[in-house]
Amino acid sequence: xxxxxxxxxxxxxxxxxxxxxxxxxxxxxxxxxxxxxxxxxxxxxxxxxxxxxxxxxxxxxxxxxxxxxxxxxxxxxxxxxxxxxxxxxxxxxxxxxxxxxxxxxxxxxxxxxxxxxxxxxxxxxxxxxxxxxxxxxxxxxxxxxxxxxxxxxxxxxxxxxxxxxxxxxxxxxxxxxxxxxxxxxxxxxxxxxxxxxxxxxxxxxxxxxxxxxxxxxxxxxxxxxxxxxxxxxxxxxxxxxxxxxxxxxxxxxxxxxxxxxxxxxxxxxxxxxxxxxxxxxxxxxxxxxxxxxxxxxxxxxxxxxxxxxxxxxxxxxxxxxxxxxxxxxxxxxxxxxxxxxxxxxxxxxxxxxxxxxxxxxxxxxxxxxxxxxxxxxxxxxxxxxxxxxxxxxxxxxxxxxxxxxxxxxxxxxxxxxxxxxxxxxxxxxxxxxxxxxxxxxxxxxxxxxxxxxxxxxxxxxxxxxxxxxxxxxxxxxxxxxxxxxxxxxxxxxxxxxxxxxxxxxxxxxxxxxxxxxxxxxxxxxxxxxxxxxxxxxxxxxxxxxxxxxxxxxxxxxxxxxxxxxxxxxxxxxxxxxxxxxxxxxxxxxxxxxxxxxxxxxxxxxxxxxxxxxxxxxxxxxxxxxxxxxxxxxxxxxxxxxxxxxxxxxxxxxxxxxxxxxxxxxxxxxxxxxxxxxxxxxxxxxxxxxxxxxx
Ligand SMILES: *[C@@H]1O[C@H](CO)[C@@H](O)[C@H](O)[C@H]1NC(C)=O
Ligand SMILES: *[C@@H]1O[C@H](CO)[C@@H](O)[C@H](O)[C@H]1NC(C)=O
Ligand SMILES: *[C@@H]1O[C@H](CO)[C@@H](O)[C@H](O)[C@H]1NC(C)=O
Ligand SMILES: *[C@@H]1O[C@H](CO)[C@@H](O)[C@H](O)[C@H]1NC(C)=O
Ligand SMILES: *[C@@H]1O[C@H](CO)[C@@H](O)[C@H](O)[C@H]1NC(C)=O
Ligand SMILES: *[C@@H]1O[C@H](CO)[C@@H](O)[C@H](O)[C@H]1NC(C)=O
Ligand SMILES: *[C@@H]1O[C@H](CO)[C@@H](O)[C@H](O)[C@H]1NC(C)=O
Ligand SMILES: *[C@@H]1O[C@H](CO)[C@@H](O)[C@H](O)[C@H]1NC(C)=O
Ligand SMILES: *[C@@H]1O[C@H](CO)[C@@H](O)[C@H](O)[C@H]1NC(C)=O
Ligand SMILES: *[C@@H]1O[C@H](CO)[C@@H](O)[C@H](O)[C@H]1NC(C)=O
Ligand SMILES: *[C@@H]1O[C@H](CO)[C@@H](O)[C@H](O)[C@H]1NC(C)=O
Numbered sequence: 001x002x003x004x005x006x007x008x009x010x011x012x013x014x015x016x017x018x019x020x021x022x023x024x025x026x027x028x029x030x031x032x033x034x035x036x037x038x039x040x041x042x043x044x045x046x047x048x049x050x051x052x053x054x055x056x057x058x059x060x061x062x063x064x065x066x067x068x069x070x071x072x073x074x075x076x077x078x079x080x081x082x083x084x085x086x087x088x089x090x091x092x093x094x095x096x097x098x099x100x101x102x103x104x105x106x107x108x109x110x111x112x113x114x115x116x117x118x119x120x121x122x123x124x125x126x127x128x129x130x131x132x133x134x135x136x137x138x139x140x141x142x143x144x145x146x147x148x149x150x151x152x153x154x155x156x157x158x159x160x161x162x163x164x165x166x167x168x169x170x171x172x173x174x175x176x177x178x179x180x181x182x183x184x185x186x187x188x189x190x191x192x193x194x195x196x197x198x199x200x201x202x203x204x205x206x207x208x209x210x211x212x213x214x215x216x217x218x219x220x221x222x223x224x225x226x227x228x229x230x231x232x233x234x235x236x237x238x239x240x241x242x243x244x245x246x247x248x249x250x251x252x253x254x255x256x257x258x259x260x261x262x263x264x265x266x267x268x269x270x271x272x273x274x275x276x277x278x279x280x281x282x283x284x285x286x287x288x289x290x291x292x293x294x295x296x297x298x299x300x301x302x303x304x305x306x307x308x309x310x311x312x313x314x315x316x317x318x319x320x321x322x323x324x325x326x327x328x329x330x331x332x333x334x335x336x337x338x339x340x341x342x343x344x345x346x347x348x349x350x351x352x353x354x355x356x357x358x359x360x361x362x363x364x365x366x367x368x369x370x371x372x373x374x375x376x377x378x379x380x381x382x383x384x385x386x387x388x389x390x391x392x393x394x395x396x397x398x399x400x401x402x403x404x405x406x407x408x409x410x411x412x413x414x415x416x417x418x419x420x421x422x423x424x425x426x427x428x429x430x431x432x433x434x435x436x437x438x439x440x441x442x443x444x445x446x447x448x449x450x451x452x453x454x455x456x457x458x459x460x461x462x463x464x465x466x467x468x469x470x471x472x473x474x475x476x477x478x479x480x481x482x483x484x485x486x487x488x489x490x491x492x493x494x495x496x497x498x499x500x501x502x503x504x505x506x507x508x509x510x511x512x513x514x515x516x517x518x519x520x521x522x523x524x525x526x527x528x529x530x531x532x533x534x535x536x537x538x539x540x541x542x543x544x545x546x547x548x549x550x551x552x553x554x555x556x557x558x559x560x561x562x563x564x565x566x567x568x569x570x571x572x573x574x575x576x577x578x579x580x581x582x583x584x585x586x587x588x589x590x591x592x593x594x595x596x597x598x599x600x601x602x603x604x605x606x607x608x609x610x611x612x613x614x615x616x617x618x619x620x621x622x623x624x625x626x627x628x629x630x631x632x633x634x635x636x637x638x639x640x641x642x643x644x645x646x647x648x649x650x651x652x653x654x655x656x657x658x659x660x661x662x663x664x665x666x667x668x669x670x671x672x673x674x675x676x677x678x679x680x681x682x683x684x685x686x687x688x689x690x691x692x693x694x
Pocket of ligand 6: 217
C-alpha cells in the first residue's frame with residue numbers, strides 16, 4: 001500500500017465517548033452501516049459516529065461524498081421521511097422515529113415508526129462467493145415493508161429516489177438519463193462525457209447508475225428536480241409518470257429519479273416488501289496488460305449471462321425472494337462459524353464481509369468475435385483509501401483469510417493476474433511486484449519496475465498465498481504453471497530474509513527499517529512454503545534443500561530476534577527495548593508448516609498480555625497506533641485463549657466506540673481509539689483469521 005497523503009489528526013484532549021442513541025443496535029453500533037456495498041464503485045454507507053438514524057444524514061460513498069438517496073412514507077396523508085436528509089420547503093413532513101438498527105454479514109436493517117405504522121427498511125448486498133454471475137452483479141437491494149402498530153388499518157404509500165450523485169466524483173459534470181418501462185421500471189443515469197478507466201475522487205468517470213423496481217398496480221415514477229418530485233409525492237402520495245429531459249449537471253437543480261408504491265391499506269400483518277434495486281455498471285470494467293504491453297479490456301463476469309445491464313437489473317429484482325433466503329443461510333453460517341470463537345467475534349466478522357467483497361470484481365476477456373472467453377477469469381481488487389492500486393499483493397495478503405473462507409477459487413483468480421503479468425516477462429525486478437497498476441481500474445503493470453518496493457513482503461506473500469490456495473483446494477495447477485516465478489522469488493528470499501535490508505514492510509506508513517524481525521518471519525515462512533511446493537510438484541531434492549535452509553534460518557533468527565532478557569521478540573535485531581506484533585507467524589500456522597518453535601508462540605502470548613492498551617496492542621514500539629487486521633492475525637496464533645479474546649475485544653471495542661464515522665478502518669490508535677486515515681479497506685478480510693483455518 002502506498003500512502004500518498006496522510007492527514008494525522010491529533011486531539012489535545014481525549015474525552016471518553018458517550019454514545020446516546022435512542023434505538024437498539026444489534027450486535028453493536030458500527031462506525032458506518034453498509035447500505036449498498038458490492039464493488040469499488042457501488043459503495044453506499046450510513047455514517048454513524050455516535051449514532052445517526054437512517055433519516056438523520058445522507059448516505060455516503062466510502063470517501064464521504066454524499067449519495068442522494070431519499071425515502072418518504074405517507075400514512076393516512078401525513079408524510080414522514082425515512083431515508084436521507086432531504087429538505088423540501090414547499091411541503092410538510094416530519095421524520096419517522098428509528099426504533100432499531102442491525103447488521104448481519106449481508107444485511108443492514110432499520111425499523112422506523114411513522115405514526116401508527118412501522119417500516120422495516122432492509123438493505124441487502126448479496127454475498128454469493130460460489131456463483132460468479134451473481135457475485136459479480138454490481139446491484140444491491142432496498143426492501144421496505146409496512147405494518148400497522150395500533151390495530152387499525154392505514155393508507156400507506158412509499159417513495160424513494162436517487163440523485164445523479166451516484167455517477168461521478170464531480171457534481172458540476174453534465175449527466176443524461178433515461179427511464180425504461182419494459183419488464184420493469186429502470187432509471188439509468190450516466191455522464192454525458194464519460195472518460196473510460198478514469199476516476200475523480202475515487203469515483204469511476206464512466207458507467208451508469210441504475211435504479212429499478214418491478215412494475216405493478218400502484219407503482220408510479222417521475223424524474224425531475226429534487227424538491228419538485230419529492231413535494232409531488234409528499235402532497236399527493238403518488239408520482240406523475242413524467243420524465244425530465246432537460247439534461248444538465250448533477251448539481252444543477254438536482255435531478256432525481258424516483259418511484260412511488262401505493263401499498264393500499266396496511267393492517268397488522270406486514271406487507272410484502274417493495275423491492276428496489278440500485279446498481280452501478282461499467283463495461284469494460286478494467287483494462288489489463290497482457291503480452292507485449294497490449295491492453296486488454298475486461299468485462300464484469302455477469303455480462304456473459306445477460307443481453308444488457310438493464311436485463312441484469314430486472315433479473316436481480318425478480319430474484320429477490322431467493323436472494324434473501326440465500327442471504328439468511330449465509331448469514332447464519334457466518335454467525336455460527338464465528339460464534340464458535342465468541343459472540344463478540346461474530347459481530348466483528350459480520351461487519352467485515354461486505355467491506356471485503358465490496359473491493360472485488362470478477363472479470364472475463366473477450367474473444368476476437370466479441371464473445372466472452374469464459375475460461376479466462378481474473379479477479380481484481382481495489383486497495384481503497386490508502387491509495388487506489390490494483391491487486392496490491394500486501395492488501396490481498398491481509399484479506400486472504402476472508403477470501404479463503406468465502407471461496408479459495410477467488411484467491412487463485414486474484415493471484416492469476418499478478419502471476420500472468422510477471423510470467424509475461426515485462427516486470428524487470430527479481431522480487432514480486434507490489435501491485436498490477438497504480439490507479440484502479442487500470443491494471444497496466446509496472447514495466448519500469450518503479451512500483452512501491454516491498455521485496456521480501458510481496459515475494460513471501462505470493463509464495464505463501466499460492467501454497468495456501470493449493471492446500472485448501474487440492475489444485476496444484478497454478479503452482480506448476482508458475483513454478484519458475486515462485487522459485488525466482490524464493491531465491492530472493494534466501495538472499496534477503498535472514499538479514500533483511502533496509503526496506504518497507506506492508507506497514508509502509510511506519511517507514512523503512514533494516515533487520516525487521518517480523519519481515520524475516522515472512523521471508524523464512526516463504527522459503528519453507530516453497531519447500532512444500534517443490535514437494536507437491538515432485539522435486540524432492542529442491543524441497544529438502546529449501547527446507548534445510550529455512551530451518552537453519554529459524555535457529556539463527558531466534559538468536560538475532562529475541563530480546564536479551566528472553567521475554568519477547570524485538571521489532572528489529574539488536575534493539576532490546578523494541579517489540580512489534582509478530583503477525584507473520586500466522587502463515588506458519590495457516591500452512592501447517594510449524595517451523596517456528598512453540599516456545600516463540602508462548603513467549604509472544606505472555607508478552608502481549610503485558611503490553612495491552614485500552615484499544616489493543618500497538619503495532620510496534622515506534623507509535624501508539626495499531627492495525628485491526630494484524631491484531632486478529634496475532635489473536636489467531638496466541639497459545640492462550642484469554643489473550644486471543646483480549647485482541648478480539650479490543651478491536652470490537654474500537655469498532656463500537658463511536659469514535660469513527662467512516663466505513664471500518666483497520667488503522668487506529670490503540671491508546672486513544674482515534675481512527676487513522678484508512679477506511680473501507682478490504683484488509684478487514686483478515687478479521688476472519690480465526691474462522692478460515694477450521
Ligand atoms: C462521539 O462523541 C464523543 C464524545 O462526545 C466524541 O469525542 C467523538 O468525537 C464523537 N464521535 C464522532 C465520530 O463524532
Ligand atoms: C405546512 O403546515 C403548516 C402548519 O400546519 C401549514 O400552515 C402550511 O400550509 C403547510 N404547508 C403545506 C405546503 O402544506
Ligand atoms: C434485524 O431486524 C429485523 C427487523 O426488525 C429482524 O427481523 C431481524 O431478526 C433482526 N436481525 C438480527 C440479527 O437482529
Ligand atoms: C468539475 O467539473 C467542472 C466542470 O467541468 C470543472 O470546471 C472542474 O474543474 C471539475 N473539478 C474536478 C475536481 O475535476
Ligand atoms: C447520454 O450520453 C451518452 C454519452 O455521450 C450517449 O451515448 C447516450 O446516448 C446519451 N443518452 C441519452 C439518454 O441521451
Ligand atoms: C405498470 O403496471 C400497471 C398495472 O399493471 C399498468 O397499468 C401500467 O401501464 C404499467 N406501467 C408501465 C410503465 O408499463
Ligand atoms: C477498450 O475499451 C475502451 C473504452 O470503452 C475502448 O475505447 C477501446 O476501443 C476498447 N479496446 C478494444 C481493443 O476493444
Ligand atoms: C481463453 O482464455 C484462456 C485462458 O487465458 C486462453 O488459454 C485461451 O487461449 C483463450 N481463448 C481464446 C480463444 O483466446
Ligand atoms: C542487521 O543485523 C545484522 C546481524 O546482527 C548486523 O550484522 C547488521 O549490521 C544489521 N544491519 C543494520 C543496518 O543494522
Ligand atoms: C540449495 O539452494 C540454494 C539457493 O538456491 C543453492 O545456492 C544451493 O546450491 C542449493 N543446494 C543444493 C544442494 O542444491
Ligand atoms: C529501539 O527501539 C525503541 C522503541 O522503538 C526506539 O525508541 C529506539 O530509538 C530504538 N533504538 C535504536 C538504537 O534504534
